[in-house]
Amino acid sequence: MLKINNLHVSIKGKEILKGLNLQVNRGEVHAIMGPNGTGKSTLASVIAGKEIFDVTEGSIEYKNKNLFDLSVEDRAREGIFIGFQYPVEIPGVSISNFMKTALNEIRQYRGLEPLSATEFLKMMEDKKKMVELNTKLTNRSVNEGFSGGEKKRNEIFQMAMLNPELSILDETDSGLDIDALRIVANGVNQIKNENNAIVVITHYQRLLDYIVPDVIHVLFDGRIVKSGPKELAYELEEKGYDWIKNEYGKSI
Amino acid sequence: MNMENQYKLPMMNAFTSFIDDTYHKISETLPCAHHTEIATLRKRAIDYFVREQLPHNKIESWRHRAIDQLVEDKYSIQLTPTPYRPVEDYFKCKIHNIDTYMFTFLNGWYVHKNTPLTIFPNGIIVGSLTAAIEQYPDLVLPHLAASRTDNYDSLVALNEALFYDGLFVYIPENLEVQKPMQLVSIIDSKENLLVQQRNLIVVGKNSSFSLVQCDDSIAFGKTFLNNVTEIFLEENTHFNYYKMENKDPDSLLINQVFVQQKKNSQFFSNTTTFNAGYVRNSLRVKLLEPFASAKLWGIYLVDKQQYVDNQIFVDHAAPDCTSSQLYKGIADDMAGANFNGHVIVREGAQRTNAFQTNRNIALTDEAKITTKPFLEIYADDVKCSHGATIGQLDEEAMFYLRSRGICERNAKMLLMYAFAIEIANAIEIDSLRNRLKEMIKKRLSGELTICDQCVLHCAQDKQITFEIDLSKI
Numbered sequence: 001m002l003k004i005n006n007l008h009v010s011i012k013g014k015e016i017l018k019g020l021n022l023q024v025n026r027g028e029v030h031a032i033m034g035p036n037g038t039g040k041s042t043l044a045s046v047i048a049g050k051e052i053f054d055v056t057e058g059s060i061e062y063k064n065k066n067l068f069d070l071s072v073e074d075r076a077r078e079g080i081f082i083g084f085q086y087p088v089e090i091p092g093v094s095i096s097n098f099m100k101t102a103l104n105e106i107r108q109y110r111g112l113e114p115l116s117a118t119e120f121l122k123m124m125e126d127k128k129k130m131v132e133l134n135t136k137l138t139n140r141s142v143n144e145g146f147s148g149g150e151k152k153r154n155e156i157f158q159m160a161m162l163n164p165e166l167s168i169l170d171e172t173d174s175g176l177d178i179d180a181l182r183i184v185a186n187g188v189n190q191i192k193n194e195n196n197a198i199v200v201i202t203h204y205q206r207l208l209d210y211i212v213p214d215v216i217h218v219l220f221d222g223r224i225v226k227s228g229p230k231e232l233a234y235e236l237e238e239k240g241y242d243w244i245k246n247e248y249g250k251s252i
Numbered sequence: 253m254n255m256e257n258q259y260k261l262p263m264m265n266a267f268t269s270f271i272d273d274t275y276h277k278i279s280e281t282l283p284c285a286h287h288t289e290i291a292t293l294r295k296r297a298i299d300y301f302v303r304e305q306l307p308h309n310k311i312e313s314w315r316h317r318a319i320d321q322l323v324e325d326k327y328s329i330q331l332t333p334t335p336y337r338p339v340e341d342y343f344k345c346k347i348h349n350i351d352t353y354m355f356t357f358l359n360g361w362y363v364h365k366n367t368p369l370t371i372f373p374n375g376i377i378v379g380s381l382t383a384a385i386e387q388y389p390d391l392v393l394p395h396l397a398a399s400r401t402d403n404y405d406s407l408v409a410l411n412e413a414l415f416y417d418g419l420f421v422y423i424p425e426n427l428e429v430q431k432p433m434q435l436v437s438i439i440d441s442k443e444n445l446l447v448q449q450r451n452l453i454v455v456g457k458n459s460s461f462s463l464v465q466c467d468d469s470i471a472f473g474k475t476f477l478n479n480v481t482e483i484f485l486e487e488n489t490h491f492n493y494y495k496m497e498n499k500d501p502d503s504l505l506i507n508q509v510f511v512q513q514k515k516n517s518q519f520f521s522n523t524t525t526f527n528a529g530y531v532r533n534s535l536r537v538k539l540l541e542p543f544a545s546a547k548l549w550g551i552y553l554v555d556k557q558q559y560v561d562n563q564i565f566v567d568h569a570a571p572d573c574t575s576s577q578l579y580k581g582i583a584d585d586m587a588g589a590n591f592n593g594h595v596i597v598r599e600g601a602q603r604t605n606a607f608q609t610n611r612n613i614a615l616t617d618e619a620k621i622t623t624k625p626f627l628e629i630y631a632d633d634v635k636c637s638h639g640a641t642i643g644q645l646d647e648e649a650m651f652y653l654r655s656r657g658i659c660e661r662n663a664k665m666l667l668m669y670a671f672a673i674e675i676a677n678a679i680e681i682d683s684l685r686n687r688l689k690e691m692i693k694k695r696l697s698g699e700l701t702i703c704d705q706c707v708l709h710c711a712q713d714k715q716i717t718f719e720i721d722l723s724k725i
Contacts, residue, residue: 049654073657073658088646088652092670092673093667097666102658162656
């Protein structure tokens with residue numbers, strides 16, 4: 001579903017991704033781990049379509065289409081969802097209005113009729129339960145005055161509403177306490193099925209206790225330097241990233 | 253050396269000569285001409301106007317866009333009312349289910365069928381100001397021109413020299429008027445008209461009252477409206493003043509409002525400017541006695557070549573009063589907007605609370621917005637704040653909305669709507685609030701024009717995609 005080939009990305013002339021390769025198939029959960037500043041969030045931003053990054057080389061294919069031919073909104077309409085590390089506060093726009101607009105635009109793109117108010121409200125209720133979000137929160141403005149945990153739960157709530165084919169969750173676990181982490185992970189596990197794919201970007205192994213990946217990739221200095229089964233996470237946890245730095249730092 | 257010239261009066265421009273001539277031709281036939289008080293008022297006004305002429309850009313509050321360059325040399329003045337036709341023939345209020353007492357003015361004249369004044373059983377008097385001068389001089393004359401003594405300018409003078417009608421509302425003491433009144437001013441003329449309404453509102457002790465004022469055009473002449481409204485709020489009164497302006501691009505609209513507040517009175521003004529040729533709202537509030545409060549809110553949404561100017565002046569002349577200003581605006585295309593908020597806290601006006609906020613969004617590089625908060629404080633125990641911003645739509649927020657599948661246009665609309673709606677949300681009349689929100693939505697999507705007020709409905713209303721009734725969630 002997603003094929004990233006030799007991706008080079010720079011920001012203001014500084015190269016961040018230096019030939020990244022990644023393939024994700026339907027039904028798979030991938031985890032990307034790695035120390036700070038190695039390009040994990042850059043990867044998520046490039047897939048989302050942030051314009052401040054320059055793609056200097058390489059390609060990203062999504063469902064056999066060139067991702068770079070799609071506008072930011074069309075990427076979402078084609079089924080890509082990015083769970084942002086720092087979700088933006090939007091005063092005055094209620095979550096319900098936001099989701100209703102987004103959902104109907106996505107449906108229109110796919111040639112579907114807009115949801116009726118009743119269908120929409122029912123769907124909201126179901127998905128709210130999934131991430132234990134209460135009604136008060138959904139009537140409020142998007143992320144305005146939300147705690148860190150509420151913001152992340154709101155991201156997963158949106159993911160559940162939009163039902164994406166490919167989700168990239170950028171450090172969704174950062175700033176979460178154990179309870180919030182469990183709620184978020186539960187939400188993700190309920191959304192996961194054989195037709196969609198999830199890429200989890202994280203620093204820590206603890207999220208992977210809840211969302212069990214099929215493959216773990218280690219991103220270091222703009223490249224994926226190591227991939228392996230879920231046990232790789234424990235090895236990383238035990239040995240620390242210095243192990244990666246020592247092993248791969250010199251050769252780069 | 254050319255010293256002598258400095259002491260000569262400036263040349264009378266074409267418009268001033270026109271006004272001077274007109275005054276001499278018609279002053280004897282204007283309504284209430286035989287009233288000594290009115291005749292004196294008019295005489296003083298015309299002398300002042302001829303001397304000072306129209307405001308020019310050397311005057312601080314007019315420096316951004318003065319109107320002396322915008323007026324035509326000559327205008328038509330409609331000296332008698334249009335023969336009576338039912339208002340529904342040419343104007344239909346589109347506020348659904350709004351229940352108001354509606355009073356209509358056509359080209360500046362009160363529209364009625366031989367009843368220039370309506371007297372309610374509870375003592376409320378509403379109708380034509382000039383009729384009220386004749387019938388109730390004791391109610392009118394002590395108030396007429398009494399609120400603007402500190403603020404006389406040539407536009408007030410122009411109005412005083414030649415006004416021929418306006419709305420008079422008198423609310424007696426101890427009345428809670430549930431049903432709002434609505435003042436609709438319509439211009440229907442192909443000619444370039446000069447229309448000057450003079451409105452006077454007196455709210456008696458312990459009474460409360462709401463007025464909805466709509467300025468609309470239904471024909472395309474180059475009209476010049478120069479209105480003056482005086483509002484007197486006695487002790488313990490509560491007055492909500494909702495104003496809507498939706499004018500054609502060729503019109504010049506000046507709305508000067510003077511408010512005087514006595515002890516414990518509460519004034520709320522909420523002004524919405526949708527479309528404008530050139531609109532200047534001047535709102536001057538004097539807090540005369542302790543514990544009076546004034547809440548002055550407004551929103552302006554302008555595009556193309558439109559220009560809107562809001563001039564606010566709050567005079568804290570007594571201790572323990574509160575004033576708050578919140579004005580927001582969006583300027584698109586080449587439109588212009590100016591906000592001047594001046595608060596003066598007089599010596600001895602201790603424990604004053606005065607707050608002021610002006611927020612603007614410029615959607616294009618050509619849109620020009622200027623804002624000037626100005627606090628002048630002569631007391632030491634006060635709480636005052638001001639803030640003014642001019643910015644663009646938040647790019648991070650735009651990206652976030654788009655990343656969920658919302659197109660750029662709708663993302664922009666959602667953000668602008670969220671920005672603008674705060675002002676309309678403060679309106680207490682449900683039907684009016686809902687209608688205004690709907691109009692703001694249409695205005696932002698470029699679908700609201702002044703045709704919206706017309707009964708012909710040439711264009712079909714389009715569905716906007718993010719319509720949802722949030723009250724049910």
